[in-house]
Amino acid sequence: MKQVMITGADGQLGKALLELVPDGYTTLPANRATLDITSDSAVRQWCNDNKPSAIINAAAYTAVDKAESDTELASLVNEQGAGNLARAAAEHDIPIVQVSTDFIFNGRKGSPYLPEDSADPLSIYGATKLGGEQLVLAEAASRATIIRTAWVYNESGSNFVTTMLRLMAERDSLSVVADQVGTPTNVNGLADACWNCLAKEVRGIHHWTDAGVASWYDFAHIIQQTALDLGLLNREIPVLPIPASQYPTPAVRPTMSVLDKTSTWAALQCEPIHWQVQLRTALEKLVR
Numbered sequence: 001m002k003q004v005m006i007t008g009a010d011g012q013l014g015k016a017l018l019e020l021v022p023d024g025y026t027t028l029p030a031n032r033a034t035l036d037i038t039s040d041s042a043v044r045q046w047c048n049d050n051k052p053s054a055i056i057n058a059a060a061y062t063a064v065d066k067a068e069s070d071t072e073l074a075s076l077v078n079e080q081g082a083g084n085l086a087r088a089a090a091e092h093d094i095p096i097v098q099v100s101t102d103f104i105f106n107g108r109k110g111s112p113y114l115p116e117d118s119a120d121p122l123s124i125y126g127a128t129k130l131g132g133e134q135l136v137l138a139e140a141a142s143r144a145t146i147i148r149t150a151w152v153y154n155e156s157g158s159n160f161v162t163t164m165l166r167l168m169a170e171r172d173s174l175s176v177v178a179d180q181v182g183t184p185t186n187v188n189g190l191a192d193a194c195w196n197c198l199a200k201e202v203r204g205i206h207h208w209t210d211a212g213v214a215s216w217y218d219f220a221h222i223i224q225q226t227a228l229d230l231g232l233l234n235r236e237i238p239v240l241p242i243p244a245s246q247y248p249t250p251a252v253r254p255t256m257s258v259l260d261k262t263s264t265w266a267a268l269q270c271e272p273i274h275w276q277v278q279l280r281t282a283l284e285k286l287v288r
Protein backbone atom coordinates (compact mmCIF):
# COMPACT_ATOMS: atom_id res chain seq x y z
CA MET A 1 0.00 0.00 0.00
CA LYS A 2 1.46 3.39 -0.99
CA GLN A 3 1.14 6.21 1.56
CA VAL A 4 0.72 9.62 -0.04
CA MET A 5 1.39 12.85 1.83
CA ILE A 6 -1.40 15.33 1.07
CA THR A 7 -0.48 18.90 2.05
CA GLY A 8 -3.21 21.54 2.23
CA ALA A 9 -5.46 18.71 3.47
CA ASP A 10 -8.13 21.16 4.71
CA GLY A 11 -8.27 23.11 1.44
CA GLN A 12 -10.65 22.66 -1.49
CA LEU A 13 -8.37 20.28 -3.43
CA GLY A 14 -6.93 18.64 -0.32
CA LYS A 15 -10.39 17.55 0.84
CA ALA A 16 -11.25 16.15 -2.61
CA LEU A 17 -7.95 14.23 -2.71
CA LEU A 18 -8.78 12.67 0.66
CA GLU A 19 -12.26 11.67 -0.54
CA LEU A 20 -11.12 10.10 -3.82
CA VAL A 21 -8.23 7.87 -2.74
CA PRO A 22 -7.78 5.14 -5.38
CA ASP A 23 -7.21 1.45 -4.63
CA GLY A 24 -3.67 0.69 -3.56
CA TYR A 25 -3.15 4.03 -1.78
CA THR A 26 -3.64 5.45 1.69
CA THR A 27 -3.14 9.08 2.68
CA LEU A 28 -0.99 10.95 5.15
CA PRO A 29 -2.88 14.27 5.45
CA ALA A 30 -1.03 17.40 6.58
CA ASN A 31 -2.86 20.66 7.21
CA ARG A 32 -1.39 23.99 8.22
CA ALA A 33 -1.81 23.18 11.93
CA THR A 34 0.17 19.95 11.70
CA LEU A 35 2.81 21.06 9.16
CA ASP A 36 3.81 24.53 8.00
CA ILE A 37 5.36 23.81 4.60
CA THR A 38 7.40 27.05 4.75
CA SER A 39 9.64 25.42 7.41
CA ASP A 40 12.31 23.33 5.75
CA SER A 41 13.20 21.57 9.02
CA ALA A 42 9.54 20.80 9.81
CA VAL A 43 9.00 19.33 6.34
CA ARG A 44 12.16 17.26 6.64
CA GLN A 45 11.17 16.01 10.11
CA TRP A 46 7.62 15.20 8.99
CA CYS A 47 8.85 13.16 6.04
CA ASN A 48 11.47 11.33 8.14
CA ASP A 49 8.79 10.45 10.71
CA ASN A 50 6.03 9.45 8.26
CA LYS A 51 8.02 8.03 5.32
CA PRO A 52 5.56 8.90 2.53
CA SER A 53 5.85 7.05 -0.79
CA ALA A 54 4.71 10.15 -2.73
CA ILE A 55 3.69 13.78 -2.14
CA ILE A 56 0.77 15.75 -3.58
CA ASN A 57 1.19 19.42 -2.70
CA ALA A 58 -2.27 21.00 -2.50
CA ALA A 59 -1.12 23.67 -0.04
CA ALA A 60 -0.79 27.18 -1.39
CA TYR A 61 -1.30 30.86 -0.67
CA THR A 62 -4.40 31.29 -2.86
CA ALA A 63 -5.70 34.78 -1.93
CA VAL A 64 -4.92 36.24 -5.37
CA ASP A 65 -5.72 39.89 -4.59
CA LYS A 66 -4.28 39.88 -1.05
CA ALA A 67 -1.00 38.51 -2.42
CA GLU A 68 -0.37 41.88 -4.13
CA SER A 69 0.27 43.41 -0.68
CA ASP A 70 1.30 40.22 1.17
CA THR A 71 4.11 39.34 -1.21
CA GLU A 72 6.49 37.89 1.36
CA LEU A 73 4.07 35.29 2.71
CA ALA A 74 2.77 34.41 -0.78
CA SER A 75 6.36 33.76 -1.86
CA LEU A 76 7.20 31.81 1.29
CA VAL A 77 4.27 29.42 0.83
CA ASN A 78 4.12 29.15 -2.97
CA GLU A 79 7.86 29.14 -3.66
CA GLN A 80 9.85 28.11 -0.55
CA GLY A 81 7.11 25.76 0.69
CA ALA A 82 6.92 23.96 -2.66
CA GLY A 83 10.72 23.87 -2.80
CA ASN A 84 10.96 22.36 0.69
CA LEU A 85 8.56 19.56 -0.29
CA ALA A 86 10.42 18.92 -3.55
CA ARG A 87 13.74 18.69 -1.67
CA ALA A 88 12.17 16.14 0.68
CA ALA A 89 10.89 14.22 -2.37
CA ALA A 90 14.40 14.15 -3.79
CA GLU A 91 15.93 13.05 -0.46
CA HIS A 92 13.43 10.18 -0.15
CA ASP A 93 13.52 9.47 -3.91
CA ILE A 94 9.71 9.69 -4.21
CA PRO A 95 7.44 11.42 -6.77
CA ILE A 96 5.84 14.81 -6.09
CA VAL A 97 2.77 16.36 -7.73
CA GLN A 98 2.80 20.16 -7.53
CA VAL A 99 -0.43 21.99 -8.40
CA SER A 100 -0.07 25.29 -10.26
CA THR A 101 -2.17 27.81 -12.13
CA ASP A 102 -3.12 29.40 -15.48
CA PHE A 103 -2.14 32.72 -13.85
CA ILE A 104 1.50 32.02 -14.80
CA PHE A 105 0.46 33.11 -18.34
CA ASN A 106 -0.26 36.68 -19.47
CA GLY A 107 -3.40 35.72 -21.40
CA ARG A 108 -2.33 37.45 -24.62
CA LYS A 109 -1.60 34.37 -26.75
CA GLY A 110 -5.05 34.29 -28.33
CA SER A 111 -5.33 30.49 -28.33
CA PRO A 112 -5.10 27.76 -25.65
CA TYR A 113 -1.79 27.59 -23.78
CA LEU A 114 0.41 24.52 -24.27
CA PRO A 115 2.45 23.23 -21.31
CA GLU A 116 5.65 24.40 -23.03
CA ASP A 117 4.46 27.96 -23.75
CA SER A 118 6.41 30.83 -22.17
CA ALA A 119 5.23 32.04 -18.79
CA ASP A 120 4.70 35.73 -18.06
CA PRO A 121 2.64 36.18 -14.88
CA LEU A 122 0.72 39.43 -14.40
CA SER A 123 0.24 39.08 -10.62
CA ILE A 124 2.25 38.30 -7.48
CA TYR A 125 0.19 35.12 -7.04
CA GLY A 126 1.05 34.01 -10.61
CA ALA A 127 4.72 34.92 -10.16
CA THR A 128 5.04 33.01 -6.88
CA LYS A 129 3.28 29.95 -8.32
CA LEU A 130 5.68 30.05 -11.28
CA GLY A 131 8.59 30.30 -8.84
CA GLY A 132 7.19 27.24 -7.06
CA GLU A 133 7.06 25.27 -10.33
CA GLN A 134 10.68 26.17 -11.09
CA LEU A 135 11.91 25.19 -7.61
CA VAL A 136 10.03 21.88 -7.72
CA LEU A 137 11.49 21.04 -11.13
CA ALA A 138 14.98 22.06 -9.98
CA GLU A 139 14.84 20.11 -6.70
CA ALA A 140 12.84 17.01 -7.64
CA ALA A 141 13.74 16.87 -11.36
CA SER A 142 12.35 13.75 -13.05
CA ARG A 143 10.29 12.86 -9.95
CA ALA A 144 8.11 15.96 -10.44
CA THR A 145 4.70 16.44 -12.02
CA ILE A 146 3.39 19.99 -12.39
CA ILE A 147 -0.38 20.22 -12.93
CA ARG A 148 -1.60 23.69 -13.90
CA THR A 149 -5.30 24.23 -13.41
CA ALA A 150 -7.85 27.07 -13.33
CA TRP A 151 -11.23 28.26 -12.01
CA VAL A 152 -11.55 25.42 -9.49
CA TYR A 153 -14.89 24.94 -7.71
CA ASN A 154 -16.89 22.44 -5.69
CA GLU A 155 -20.57 22.41 -4.73
CA SER A 156 -19.64 23.41 -1.16
CA GLY A 157 -17.06 25.67 0.46
CA SER A 158 -16.15 29.12 -0.77
CA ASN A 159 -15.69 29.45 -4.54
CA PHE A 160 -17.27 31.12 -7.60
CA VAL A 161 -20.16 28.62 -7.87
CA THR A 162 -21.24 28.81 -4.23
CA THR A 163 -20.81 32.60 -4.24
CA MET A 164 -22.99 32.96 -7.37
CA LEU A 165 -25.70 30.70 -5.89
CA ARG A 166 -25.77 32.79 -2.71
CA LEU A 167 -25.85 36.14 -4.55
CA MET A 168 -28.49 34.90 -7.01
CA ALA A 169 -30.73 34.04 -4.06
CA GLU A 170 -30.09 37.38 -2.30
CA ARG A 171 -29.98 40.00 -5.08
CA ASP A 172 -32.27 41.31 -7.82
CA SER A 173 -29.54 41.41 -10.49
CA LEU A 174 -25.83 40.58 -10.86
CA SER A 175 -23.08 42.05 -13.02
CA VAL A 176 -20.35 39.58 -14.03
CA VAL A 177 -17.11 40.07 -16.01
CA ALA A 178 -17.56 38.95 -19.62
CA ASP A 179 -14.13 39.67 -21.12
CA GLN A 180 -12.00 37.21 -19.17
CA VAL A 181 -12.08 33.73 -20.65
CA GLY A 182 -10.91 30.41 -19.19
CA THR A 183 -12.35 27.02 -18.22
CA PRO A 184 -14.16 26.03 -15.03
CA THR A 185 -12.76 22.97 -13.26
CA ASN A 186 -14.62 20.69 -10.91
CA VAL A 187 -12.29 19.89 -8.04
CA ASN A 188 -13.12 16.17 -8.11
CA GLY A 189 -11.89 15.82 -11.71
CA LEU A 190 -8.71 17.68 -10.71
CA ALA A 191 -8.20 15.37 -7.71
CA ASP A 192 -8.63 12.30 -9.95
CA ALA A 193 -6.09 13.77 -12.37
CA CYS A 194 -3.55 14.21 -9.54
CA TRP A 195 -4.05 10.61 -8.40
CA ASN A 196 -3.83 9.35 -12.01
CA CYS A 197 -0.54 11.17 -12.55
CA LEU A 198 0.90 9.22 -9.61
CA ALA A 199 -0.63 5.89 -10.61
CA LYS A 200 0.40 6.17 -14.29
CA GLU A 201 3.77 7.78 -13.47
CA VAL A 202 2.99 10.78 -15.66
CA ARG A 203 5.71 13.35 -14.99
CA GLY A 204 6.66 16.78 -16.35
CA ILE A 205 4.40 19.78 -16.94
CA HIS A 206 0.69 19.14 -17.55
CA HIS A 207 -2.54 21.11 -17.84
CA TRP A 208 -5.85 20.12 -16.30
CA THR A 209 -9.25 21.80 -16.47
CA ASP A 210 -12.60 20.51 -17.63
CA ALA A 211 -13.27 20.74 -21.38
CA GLY A 212 -14.66 23.81 -23.18
CA VAL A 213 -14.29 27.54 -22.58
CA ALA A 214 -16.31 30.23 -20.82
CA SER A 215 -16.20 33.80 -19.63
CA TRP A 216 -17.08 34.43 -15.97
CA TYR A 217 -20.38 35.77 -17.34
CA ASP A 218 -21.05 32.53 -19.28
CA PHE A 219 -20.17 30.53 -16.17
CA ALA A 220 -22.59 32.59 -14.03
CA HIS A 221 -25.35 32.31 -16.65
CA ILE A 222 -25.08 28.51 -16.78
CA ILE A 223 -24.87 28.27 -12.98
CA GLN A 224 -28.20 30.12 -12.78
CA GLN A 225 -29.86 28.08 -15.57
CA THR A 226 -28.70 24.76 -14.06
CA ALA A 227 -29.70 25.77 -10.53
CA LEU A 228 -33.16 26.86 -11.75
CA ASP A 229 -33.56 23.60 -13.64
CA LEU A 230 -32.63 21.57 -10.52
CA GLY A 231 -34.86 23.65 -8.23
CA LEU A 232 -31.92 25.11 -6.28
CA LEU A 233 -33.12 28.65 -7.12
CA ASN A 234 -36.78 29.64 -7.33
CA ARG A 235 -36.59 32.81 -9.44
CA GLU A 236 -34.45 34.07 -12.30
CA ILE A 237 -32.57 37.36 -11.94
CA PRO A 238 -30.88 39.37 -14.72
CA VAL A 239 -27.16 38.49 -15.07
CA LEU A 240 -25.48 41.38 -16.84
CA PRO A 241 -22.16 41.20 -18.74
CA ILE A 242 -19.61 43.87 -17.78
CA PRO A 243 -16.00 44.49 -18.83
CA ALA A 244 -13.24 43.73 -16.29
CA SER A 245 -12.50 47.47 -16.28
CA GLN A 246 -15.79 47.94 -14.38
CA TYR A 247 -14.71 45.44 -11.70
CA PRO A 248 -11.19 46.57 -10.73
CA THR A 249 -9.16 44.20 -8.51
CA PRO A 250 -5.68 44.61 -6.96
CA ALA A 251 -4.31 41.67 -9.01
CA VAL A 252 -4.37 41.81 -12.82
CA ARG A 253 -5.84 38.63 -14.30
CA PRO A 254 -5.14 37.13 -17.75
CA THR A 255 -7.78 37.96 -20.36
CA MET A 256 -7.73 34.58 -22.10
CA SER A 257 -6.08 31.75 -20.16
CA VAL A 258 -7.62 28.60 -21.62
CA LEU A 259 -5.21 25.69 -21.09
CA ASP A 260 -4.55 23.09 -23.81
CA LYS A 261 -5.05 19.68 -22.19
CA THR A 262 -4.52 17.48 -25.27
CA SER A 263 -1.24 15.92 -24.13
CA THR A 264 -2.50 15.38 -20.57
CA TRP A 265 -5.70 13.69 -21.69
CA ALA A 266 -3.60 11.38 -23.89
CA ALA A 267 -1.05 10.64 -21.14
CA LEU A 268 -3.80 9.87 -18.60
CA GLN A 269 -5.93 8.04 -21.20
CA CYS A 270 -9.06 9.85 -20.08
CA GLU A 271 -12.09 11.27 -21.87
CA PRO A 272 -12.51 15.05 -21.59
CA ILE A 273 -15.71 16.08 -19.78
CA HIS A 274 -17.30 19.43 -20.66
CA TRP A 275 -17.45 21.92 -17.80
CA GLN A 276 -21.25 22.27 -18.14
CA VAL A 277 -21.65 18.51 -17.59
CA GLN A 278 -19.33 18.64 -14.56
CA LEU A 279 -21.22 21.63 -13.16
CA ARG A 280 -24.57 19.85 -13.44
CA THR A 281 -23.13 16.75 -11.73
CA ALA A 282 -21.81 18.92 -8.89
CA LEU A 283 -25.07 20.83 -8.42
CA GLU A 284 -27.13 17.63 -8.51
CA LYS A 285 -25.37 16.65 -5.27
CA LEU A 286 -27.04 19.66 -3.59
CA VAL A 287 -30.49 18.35 -4.58
CA ARG A 288 -30.07 15.00 -2.82
Ligand SMILES: NC(=O)c1ccc[n+]([C@@H]2O[C@H](COP(=O)([O-])OP(=O)(O)OC[C@H]3O[C@@H](n4cnc5c(N)ncnc54)[C@H](OP(=O)(O)O)[C@@H]3O)[C@@H](O)[C@H]2O)c1
Residues within 6 Å of the ligand: 007, 008, 009, 010, 011, 012, 013, 014, 031, 032, 035, 036, 037, 038, 057, 058, 059, 060, 061, 062, 077, 081, 099, 100, 101, 102, 129, 149, 150, 151, 152, 153
Ligand atom coordinates in the same frame (compact mmCIF):
# COMPACT_ATOMS: atom_id res chain seq x y z
N1 LIG B 1 -8.96 27.58 -6.49
C1 LIG B 1 -8.67 27.87 -7.76
O1 LIG B 1 -9.49 28.42 -8.51
C2 LIG B 1 -7.32 27.52 -8.31
C3 LIG B 1 -7.01 27.90 -9.62
C4 LIG B 1 -5.75 27.57 -10.14
C5 LIG B 1 -4.85 26.88 -9.37
N2 LIG B 1 -5.16 26.55 -8.08
C6 LIG B 1 -4.16 25.82 -7.30
O2 LIG B 1 -4.74 24.64 -6.82
C7 LIG B 1 -4.16 24.27 -5.57
C8 LIG B 1 -5.26 23.98 -4.56
O3 LIG B 1 -6.03 25.17 -4.37
P1 LIG B 1 -7.33 25.19 -3.47
O4 LIG B 1 -8.42 25.78 -4.27
O5 LIG B 1 -7.53 23.86 -2.83
O6 LIG B 1 -6.85 26.26 -2.37
P2 LIG B 1 -7.31 26.43 -0.85
O7 LIG B 1 -8.70 25.93 -0.66
O8 LIG B 1 -6.99 27.84 -0.50
O9 LIG B 1 -6.34 25.44 -0.06
C9 LIG B 1 -5.00 25.75 0.18
C10 LIG B 1 -4.62 25.15 1.50
O10 LIG B 1 -3.23 25.42 1.76
C11 LIG B 1 -3.11 25.70 3.15
N3 LIG B 1 -1.89 26.45 3.46
C12 LIG B 1 -1.65 27.75 3.25
N4 LIG B 1 -0.43 28.09 3.73
C13 LIG B 1 0.11 26.95 4.25
C14 LIG B 1 1.34 26.64 4.90
N5 LIG B 1 2.28 27.59 5.12
N6 LIG B 1 1.57 25.37 5.29
C15 LIG B 1 0.63 24.41 5.09
N7 LIG B 1 -0.56 24.64 4.50
C16 LIG B 1 -0.81 25.89 4.08
C17 LIG B 1 -4.35 26.50 3.46
O11 LIG B 1 -4.57 26.55 4.86
P3 LIG B 1 -5.34 27.81 5.49
O12 LIG B 1 -6.75 27.73 4.96
O13 LIG B 1 -5.21 27.59 6.95
O14 LIG B 1 -4.64 29.04 4.99
C18 LIG B 1 -5.42 25.73 2.70
O15 LIG B 1 -5.96 24.68 3.47
C19 LIG B 1 -3.22 25.42 -5.20
O16 LIG B 1 -1.91 25.08 -5.61
C20 LIG B 1 -3.71 26.57 -6.06
O17 LIG B 1 -2.68 27.50 -6.32
C21 LIG B 1 -6.37 26.84 -7.54
